[in-house]
Amino acid sequence: MQQPLAPAQREAVLRVVAANRSRPGALIEILHGVQAELGFIPAAAVPVLAEELNLSRAEVHGVVTFYHYFRHAAPGRQIVRVCQAESCQAMGAEALTAHIKQRLGVDFHQTTADGEFTLEPVYCLGNCACSPAVMKDEEICGRVTPERFDDLLAQWRRKS
Amino acid sequence: MSIDIYVPRDSGALSLGAEATAQAIAKEAKARNLDVRVIRNGSRGMYWLEPLVEVATAGGRVAYGPVQASDVPGLFDAGFHTGGKHPLGHGVTSELPFLKSQQRLTFERVGITDPVSVADYVAHGGYQGLKQSLKMSQAEVVQAVSDSGLRGRGGAAFPTGIKWKTVLDQKAAQKYVTCNADEGDSGTFADRMLMEGDPLMLIEGMTIAGLAVGATQGYIYLRCEYPHAYKVLNEAIAAAYQARYLGADVMGSGRRFDLEVRLGAGAYICGEETSMLESLEGKRGEVRVRPPLPAIKGLFGQPTIVNNVITLASVPVILAKGAAFYRDFGTGKSRGTLPIQLAGNIKRGGLVERAFGLTLKELLYDYGGGSATGRPLRAVQVGGPLGAYIPASQFDVVVDYEALSAIGALLGHGGIVAFDDTVDMAKMARYAMEFCAVESCGKCTPCRIGSTRGVEVVDRIIQGIDTERNVRLLEDLCETMLQGSLCGLGGMTPFPVTSALKHFSEDFRNRARGLGHDERRV
Numbered sequence: 001m002q003q004p005l006a007p008a009q010r011e012a013v014l015r016v017v018a019a020n021r022s023r024p025g026a027l028i029e030i031l032h033g034v035q036a037e038l039g040f041i042p043a044a045a046v047p048v049l050a051e052e053l054n055l056s057r058a059e060v061h062g063v064v065t066f067y068h069y070f071r072h073a074a075p076g077r078q079i080v081r082v083c084q085a086e087s088c089q090a091m092g093a094e095a096l097t098a099h100i101k102q103r104l105g106v107d108f109h110q111t112t113a114d115g116e117f118t119l120e121p122v123y124c125l126g127n128c129a130c131s132p133a134v135m136k137d138e139e140i141c142g143r144v145t146p147e148r149f150d151d152l153l154a155q156w157r158r159k160s
Numbered sequence: 161m162s163i164d165i166y167v168p169r170d171s172g173a174l175s176l177g178a179e180a181t182a183q184a185i186a187k188e189a190k191a192r193n194l195d196v197r198v199i200r201n202g203s204r205g206m207y208w209l210e211p212l213v214e215v216a217t218a219g220g221r222v223a224y225g226p227v228q229a230s231d232v233p234g235l236f237d238a239g240f241h242t243g244g245k246h247p248l249g250h251g252v253t254s255e256l257p258f259l260k261s262q263q264r265l266t267f268e269r270v271g272i273t274d275p276v277s278v279a280d281y282v283a284h285g286g287y288q289g290l291k292q293s294l295k296m297s298q299a300e301v302v303q304a305v306s307d308s309g310l311r312g313r314g315g316a317a318f319p320t321g322i323k324w325k326t327v328l329d330q331k332a333a334q335k336y337v338t339c340n341a342d343e344g345d346s347g348t349f350a351d352r353m354l355m356e357g358d359p360l361m362l363i364e365g366m367t368i369a370g371l372a373v374g375a376t377q378g379y380i381y382l383r384c385e386y387p388h389a390y391k392v393l394n395e396a397i398a399a400a401y402q403a404r405y406l407g408a409d410v411m412g413s414g415r416r417f418d419l420e421v422r423l424g425a426g427a428y429i430c431g432e433e434t435s436m437l438e439s440l441e442g443k444r445g446e447v448r449v450r451p452p453l454p455a456i457k458g459l460f461g462q463p464t465i466v467n468n469v470i471t472l473a474s475v476p477v478i479l480a481k482g483a484a485f486y487r488d489f490g491t492g493k494s495r496g497t498l499p500i501q502l503a504g505n506i507k508r509g510g511l512v513e514r515a516f517g518l519t520l521k522e523l524l525y526d527y528g529g530g531s532a533t534g535r536p537l538r539a540v541q542v543g544g545p546l547g548a549y550i551p552a553s554q555f556d557v558v559v560d561y562e563a564l565s566a567i568g569a570l571l572g573h574g575g576i577v578a579f580d581d582t583v584d585m586a587k588m589a590r591y592a593m594e595f596c597a598v599e600s601c602g603k604c605t606p607c608r609i610g611s612t613r614g615v616e617v618v619d620r621i622i623q624g625i626d627t628e629r630n631v632r633l634l635e636d637l638c639e640t641m642l643q644g645s646l647c648g649l650g651g652m653t654p655f656p657v658t659s660a661l662k663h664f665s666e667d668f669r670n671r672a673r674g675l676g677h678d679e680r681r682v
Contacts, residue, residue, distance in 0.1 A: 024460065027442030032384070032423055059443075066444040066601075067425030069384050085346030086541055087577045089591065090504035091532065123428060123595065124344055125385050126352040128577065129207035129502065129509030130172050138387040142175030 005044045012037040013045050017052045027053060027063055031070055040071040075118040076111040078156055080104070081135045084121045087128035092145075096132050097121075099146040103153060116160055162195040163241050164216040168271070170203035170356045171388045172349070177228055178211035184229035185213070188236050196241060202357020204271035205511030206258055214253055217243040223253040258527060263489060264513045265477050265497050266470055270357035276395040278403040281360040287405060289476030293368045294413050301372040302328050305475060307483035309495030314340055314431075314468030315543065315572040315648075317561050320475075323465060326455035327373040330463035335375035337366050337465045338440065338458070339472055341382040341389075342424050342431040345544025347503040347575030351469035353511060354499075355382070355389040358473070359396035360405075363419060365472035367410060368479055369465055370417040378419040379459070381436050384426060393421050428545075428599040432647045433466040435601060446601045447647045468573070470499060489515035494560035502528045504577035505537070516560040524555060524578060535580040539664065541588075543572025545595050546652035548659035549585065568659065570652075584677065585664035589657045590618040596653040606641045607650025613637060614657070624672035631661065631668060 005013065016033035020026040030049065034041055041064050050057045064070050082097050104112050104119055111118045127133040130142030134149065136156055144152070167173075167182040182198055189196035204212060209225035213235075222243045224235060231248060238246040250256060264270075273280040281287065293301045306321025327335060339362065343351040355362060366378045382390055397419055400406045408416045422440055424430050430439045434448035437459050458464025474496065478486045487495045494516035500523055502509045507529035512518075524530065524537060531537050539549045542559070548569040550557065557563055564571050579588075593614030600607045617634045621627055638654035645651040661668060670680035 025440055025442035028425055028439060029422060029442075032425070062444050063442065066446075067427050068598075069424075069426035085595075086545060086588070086591070087347045087504040087575075089588075090577055090579045090583065122385060122426075123598070124346045124348075125171075126343060126349040127172050127175050128347045128349055128504065128575065129506075129511075130175050130210070131504060133175060135385075140171050140175040140388070142172060 002043050005042060005048065009038055009042060009045070010048065013048050014052070017049065027055070027060070028067070031064060031067075035070060039074050043072065076116050077160060078116060079118045079120060079137055081120045081122040081125070083123070083125050083127075083131070083133045083135075085124040085128075087124075088132035091131035091143075093132040096134075096144060096146060096149065100134075100149060103150065116157070162197045163189075164197050164199055165189075165241065166199050166201045166214040166216070166221070167211060168203045168357075169200035169275075169388070169392070170210075171352060171386070172207050173203050173210040173212065174388065176210045176226065180229040181211045181213065181227050181232065184232040188232050189241070192236060194236075194241060199274050201273065202270040202275050203353055203511075204253065204259060205267065205353060206256070206508070207510045208508050209250070212253075213240075215241055215243055219243065220252045220254060223250040223256065224248045225250065258508065258510070258512075262513050263497050263515055265486070265489070266361070266473050266499055267354065267358070267511060267513045268477070269361065270353060273358065275357055275359055275392055276399050278360065278399045278405065281358075285480065286360055286476070287364055287411070289479035290364050290368055290405070290411060292479045293371065294411060298328055298372050298374065301368065301479065304478060304483045305372075308478040308486040309483075309490070309493075310471065310474055310478065310486065311493075311495075311561070312468055313470035313474070313498070313573065315345075315570070317571070320467060320471055323455050323467070324369065324373055326453065327375070327463045327465050330456060332463050334377070334460075335373055335463045335465075336459045337369045337373070337375045337378040338437070338467075339366055339378070339380040339469055340431060340433060340436055340466055341380050341386075341469050342436060343386075343469070343573065344383060344428040344431045345546075345573050345575050347541065347577035348501050348544060348573045349503070350499040350501050350511060350574065352386055352389050354469055354473050355386070356392045359393050360400060361473045361476055362393075362469055363396060363400050363406065365475035366419060367406065367417050368475050369467070369472060371410065371413075371415055373463075373465060375463075375465065376416045376418060378417065379440055380419070380421045381424060381430070381440055382421050383424045383430075390421060390423065397421070427601075428595075429601045429647075429649055432649065435647070436466065437464065444601070446603050449646065470573075491515070491517045491558075491560060492562060494562065498559070498571075498574050500559065501575045502578070503575060504540075505531045505533055505580045506578045507532050516558075518559055519555070520550065520557050520559055520576070521555040523559060523576060528578065531578060531580045533580050533582075535582065537578050538581040538583055539579045539585065539588075541577045541579075541656060542575070543570045544575055545592060546570075546648055546655055547572050548655045549588065549663060550659070551663040554663075568655075570655070582677070585660040585667040586618060586622050586671070589660040589668075590615055590622065592653055592656040592660075593618060596649060600649060604645045604650050606644035607653070610637055610641045610650065611653060614641075614653075618657075621668050622671060624674070627669055627672045634661070
């Protein structure tokens with residue numbers, strides 16, 4: 001059974017819809033807004049959005065699932081994205097990725113047991129002259145060696 | 161008299177600590193009772209020197225880099241705020257060989273100005289193109305773009321003027337100008353640098369386009385992996401509205417042009433123009449069948465210009481200085497300048513804007529300084545994940561549309577990713593297929609399923625299973641994808657795969673013999 005939206009979640013969804021209703025073709029903008037508020041797109045938000053925007057559930061579900069950025073479950077408090085694309089591969093992204101997975105004890109799309117970090121792959125951060133690149137939330141980091149990652153991780157843990 | 165110190169807010173500089181550096185400079189200046197103004201500019205595109213701090217002096221701007229926050233007290237001790245000597249000093253920025261030899265038209269102001277200051281933009285020649293275009297008829301503006309020889313810098317290299325003329329010729333109540341800022345190709349970052357370093361130039365280009373074809377609404381479709389560009393663009397758009405360069409009365413002309421940024425959501429395919437339009441409409445980014453062309457039936461079914469960031473940002477200079485000025489740069493059918501991005505395993509990575517005509521060798525060694533690791537360069541991939549791999553034996557090729565095409569490669573968006581001799585090209589071929597499998601929109605079977613099968617076939621080759629048969633199967637699969645896909649994702653993923661097979665056959669064929677990485681090459 002699908003979890004119904006909590007009242008606060010429903011309110012957040014409706015607030016985002018209201019703020020964007022007059023913008024043409026705004027479903028993706030609305031989904032960005034919902035994810036910014038709730039951290040993910042709950043399955044139960046789909047029928048609410050469909051109803052509000054006069055779309056079918058299938059249309060909304062189709063969009064939510066098409067885009068890699070939209071998540072279907074609550075993530076950790078911080079999100080770490082590691083670039084997997086060619087430029088970063090040329091500078092050791094494969095070894096870096098293995099190191100990060102080992103350090104965090106998770107694979108891609110998983111969250112650490114303490115709920116702190118979710119690890120995601122990303123395909124290019126546009127920081128290809130400073131490869132390999134990692135992004136933590138919106139903080140971008142370049143020339144990330146395993147040692148530098150450990151330093152960054154210690155900083156991120158302190159901030160949490 | 162205050163001292164102007166520039167610290168970039170470009171993502172690349174931020175990724176190396178520019179924020180902490182900027183804060184340290186402000187703090188140290190205050191502690192020393194110095195009247196310092198810290199200006200957050202774009203990047204000069206010399207990423208091995210980032211964070212690159214510049215100090216304005218009577219003799220021009222002086223560069224120091226890479227400057228970490230911990231270097232700041234020492235720099236002040238050495239009097240860097242008056243251009244003093246320091247081991248991190250490089251002298252006058254514009255005299256650095258990497259910059260001095262460039263011909264920066266599109267990147268003229270990037271790294272020079274405060275990106276969100278309209279006054280700074282205008283003081284450095286901004287909005288001259290729009291001003292000129294307002295004195296011309298719509299057809300004359302479109303003609304000037306045609307005459308300049310400008311071709312789409314996103315990768316497809318379609319003549320921009322023809323696109324604009326098609327939109328101009330349509331009768332419609334509403335037309336659109338859309339900017340494709342879904343710069344997803346690995347090794348490319350010119351769009352990002354421009355949006356973070358001189359967003360007003362893009363805004364001016366889009367405004368000229370809108371007024372020229374009769375479109376009152378513009379959208380910038382920006383990938384969500386660029387949160388810093390998103391901030392800068394929105395600040396710049398707000399500043400342009402404030403100064404009445406956007407809105408109901410553009411530069412007092414009585415004509416309207418509105419502009420907003422829309423975020424993508426992590427789908428590579430949305431860099432394909434029809435997929436981008438679907439996404440802008442709030443739908444799944446599935447590729448549309450053409451015809452109809454977007455210029456005739458584009459966004460919300462209306463006539464729409466779809467151009468890349470660099471294409472639109474090239475427009476102001478064409479209008480300001482004339483089509484002939486722009487056309488006189490370049491060679492053959494590749495006119496104007498090209499911002500090349502040096503990336504991957506390269507000592508001096510960054511942005512090189514020059515007229516077409518440089519060879520790969522000049523770019524990789526004269527500008528790039530060879531590999532970052534100090535090992536020999538073995539291969540480069542030009543034009544993103546759908547571009548061919550080029551072996552060292554072909555580094556003499558000229559980097560323009562036609563010359564690259566003649567050797568089965570493509571220029572794309574001008575990104576060059578360098579690999580040293582530790583690269584395993586069978587793994588890179590596998591990655592090309594894997595990337596296509598992750599990013600396929602699912603519409604065409606050869607792309608959606610073929611890419612997954614491609615990963616499996618390359619895996620068997622890597623394991624040394626039935627090599628010759630699997631190589632033939634891989635070639636056959638590539639042919640099917642090439643012929644049977646609507647857009648470039650499925651249709652061009654074969655390029656990196658087949659070029660790797662062709663030029664680096666030993667990485668595929670010698671695996672069955674159980675040889676190590678270096679032994680395979682003998």
